[in-house]
Amino acid sequence: MKTRILFVEDEDRLRHLLLEAAALDQYEAEGVATAEEALERLGQKSFDVLVTDIALPGMSGLDLLLHLERVSPGIVTIVMTAYGTIDIAVEAMKRGAIDFITKPFQLDTLSSAVRVAAERAIARKRPIVNGNGARKTQIITESPAMRRVLEQVRAIAPFNTTVLITGETGTGKEVIARAIHEQSPRRDRPFVAMNCAAVPEQLLEDELFGHVKGAFTGAHTSREGRFEQAQGGTLFLDEIGDMSLPLQAKLLRVLQEREFERLGSSRTVRVDVRIIAATSADLEQRIANGQFRSDLYYRLNVVHLKLPPLKDRPADIRPLAEHLLRSFCQTTGLPLKAISDEAWQAIMSYRWPGNVRQLQNAMERAAVLSGERTKITLEDLPEEVRGGAATGISPISASAALAEAAIPDEGLNFEAVVSQVERELLLQSLAKTNGNKMQAAKLLNMKRTTFVEKLKRLQINTEEGT
Numbered sequence: 001m002k003t004r005i006l007f008v009e010d011e012d013r014l015r016h017l018l019l020e021a022a023a024l025d026q027y028e029a030e031g032v033a034t035a036e037e038a039l040e041r042l043g044q045k046s047f048d049v050l051v052t053d054i055a056l057p058g059m060s061g062l063d064l065l066l067h068l069e070r071v072s073p074g075i076v077t078i079v080m081t082a083y084g085t086i087d088i089a090v091e092a093m094k095r096g097a098i099d100f101i102t103k104p105f106q107l108d109t110l111s112s113a114v115r116v117a118a119e120r121a122i123a124r125k126r127p128i129v130n131g132n133g134a135r136k137t138q139i140i141t142e143s144p145a146m147r148r149v150l151e152q153v154r155a156i157a158p159f160n161t162t163v164l165i166t167g168e169t170g171t172g173k174e175v176i177a178r179a180i181h182e183q184s185p186r187r188d189r190p191f192v193a194m195n196c197a198a199v200p201e202q203l204l205e206d207e208l209f210g211h212v213k214g215a216f217t218g219a220h221t222s223r224e225g226r227f228e229q230a231q232g233g234t235l236f237l238d239e240i241g242d243m244s245l246p247l248q249a250k251l252l253r254v255l256q257e258r259e260f261e262r263l264g265s266s267r268t269v270r271v272d273v274r275i276i277a278a279t280s281a282d283l284e285q286r287i288a289n290g291q292f293r294s295d296l297y298y299r300l301n302v303v304h305l306k307l308p309p310l311k312d313r314p315a316d317i318r319p320l321a322e323h324l325l326r327s328f329c330q331t332t333g334l335p336l337k338a339i340s341d342e343a344w345q346a347i348m349s350y351r352w353p354g355n356v357r358q359l360q361n362a363m364e365r366a367a368v369l370s371g372e373r374t375k376i377t378l379e380d381l382p383e384e385v386r387g388g389a390a391t392g393i394s395p396i397s398a399s400a401a402l403a404e405a406a407i408p409d410e411g412l413n414f415e416a417v418v419s420q421v422e423r424e425l426l427l428q429s430l431a432k433t434n435g436n437k438m439q440a441a442k443l444l445n446m447k448r449t450t451f452v453e454k455l456k457r458l459q460i461n462t463e464e465g466t
């Protein structure tokens, strides 16, 4: 069956172009101009892949992501935006998007991203082998920091203790949660995952606790929530920092008393569920701001596993890249591939703000772009990753050089470091001002014309006209 794609893009010309490109690639594609129309269409028909713009006339593309878990579970999402800012990309990934394309883009870039998404959609439809089945969660690591985490996992898995896992988006929190479940006596019972940031707040309570018939308008039947689905097993609550205060109170009660009521019901349900919570937010900061209950924090924080960002465990980058590339080629029937020295240099010096998930995506995209070739070259890597090899200096070393005002013994490439810092400042000010060049220039005490010239020189793509 053909892969079904829905494009959400308000600009008519681009939408038609996307549809034509998808037809050429033999996909079955439809296009709509707003997020509202997309939700309506997703309710009527099932799609495998959603490609959405972020800036849309009504509901934004980022908010559209919040409805997908309910309306179209399992759909694989790519977002497009005019500004390649890290903040938006990270937020989109937090809400479940697998990839991020910066406008303007070559149709080739889109085409390879869509192909990766289509492969992912097919993989998601394969039955998951649970618990002690044949396919165990594989954790690839060679770094001392992650090895220590794995030792902790082994030590705590057999007990029912609540676990808190913290780490940036894409660092592998869910993988670790699955590993705990698989090494625990609950391994033959369900592992249920819920991303609390991927559902609108008012629906999250229903998702977690379920409801009885007539609990609210539209509740035609009773429905069990994730707590009941996980009975006897493990419930993984991702992005717990985004939960509202009233829901936090309800969660605290389940943790303390192991019981709750479904929405609209007075009957108490008792559950035996191990809770593993995860967050990429700074919970202590949230407590200080009054956004997170400290009593809940202490309840969750019985065992705390901290996953370092990928850039802080460079020993993991190579084995992970090789593993992710190999497994993608194997499942899609592409030839196995090696990575050129130049490409390695770029991969090792990039800072991977989207961590392992971003690395996985870059590897899958490179596998698709390189087609039947058996070597991944620098050109097959995403533009932002290629930067490291071109200048021979990474953003990390650029900011480190500045922060410590130190020049390494082997010296540095002055022009490259300065350009890198300039680039970061320009992108940051664009992000801060939602892409308004006039305001962004002002933030940097610069004339608009100078700002635009610098954008051009550093090849930063932005939308015209602001």
Ligand SMILES: Nc1ncnc2c1ncn2[C@@H]1O[C@H](COP(=O)(O)OP(=O)(O)OP(=O)(O)O)[C@@H](O)[C@H]1O
Binding pocket: 093, 094, 138, 139, 140, 141, 167, 168, 169, 170, 171, 172, 173, 174, 175, 176, 238, 280, 320, 356, 357, 360
């Ligand atoms: N050590 C690892 N070995 C193999 N695969 C990994 C490892 N760490 C992460 N991955 C892969 O990277 C991707 C992202 O991992 P995961 O979903 O666990 O991250 P996360 O921290 O839960 O992200 P988020 O906070 O955004 O939900 C997954 O596809 C996962 O399989």
